[in-house]
Amino acid sequence: MIRLFASDMDGTLLNDKGYISDRTINAVKKLQKHGIHFIVNTGRDYRAAKRELDAASLSCDMICHSGACTYDVHGNGFHIASLPKSIAKQILTVFERHGAFADIATEYGKTSITDKNTLLSYYKNEVFPAVEQEGKVYFRTWHDFAMMVSKVRFFEGKESLLGCETPIYKISTTFFDQDKINALKDDIHGIDQLHAVSTSKNDLEITHVNAGVSQSLCKPSN
Structure with missing residues (x-):
């Protein structure tokens, strides 16, 4: 049984025009409706990633900065790995x-x-x-x-x-x-x-x- 679905943003969640298409939006919402945890894993910072999700009316946890920062759906960080x-x-x-x-x-x-x-x-x-x-x-x-x-x-x-x-x-x-x-x-x-x-x-x-x-x-x- 699938419990988690993770997606990159650039070249994956975003289409070749730089948007999250209606088809992808509906697919993500369908996953979430069926109880499958959807998370974005991106090299972008939190603000840049959230801007694209907000434009598509999507909410989810995010792994940002190529794994250095993880945020829950409310924007609270619960794993930060900064460089000394x-x-x-x-x-x-x-x-x-x-x-x-x-x-x-x-x-x-x-x-x-x-x-x-x-x-x-x-x-x-x-x-x-x-x-x-x-x-x-x-x-x-x-x-x-x-x-x-x-x-x-x-x-x-x-x-x-x-x-x-x-x-x-x-x-x-x-x-x-x-x-x-x-x-x-x-x-x-x-x-x-x-x-x-x-x-x-x-x-x-x-x-x-x-x-x-x-x-x-x-x-x-x-």
């Missing part, structure tokens, strides 16, 4: 050595230790070409992209972020050049206590090793 600052510093140092942009996820959502122009250049030269190659839709419109950029929390360099109490959930990057991403992966694997995965041939997502056990800690909603 000492490990985050090692990761960011390796990123600097490879010229990789650090796409950082914290409790504030998307966070950057560079300025806005550097972030925009990263999306233009690395993310958008890679997304187009993969056939995925991360931003339906330029307005959606602009809204994302407007909500980024900027810190003045890595020491500013590392020196505050803000938890770091995930550090990721995208290189359109596969040789660059492969070289970065090889270097990152030398750091202990990490869970490093790629959702495509062009990216790398890094969380604490405990983030990989989030799926086993899911609990049904009351």
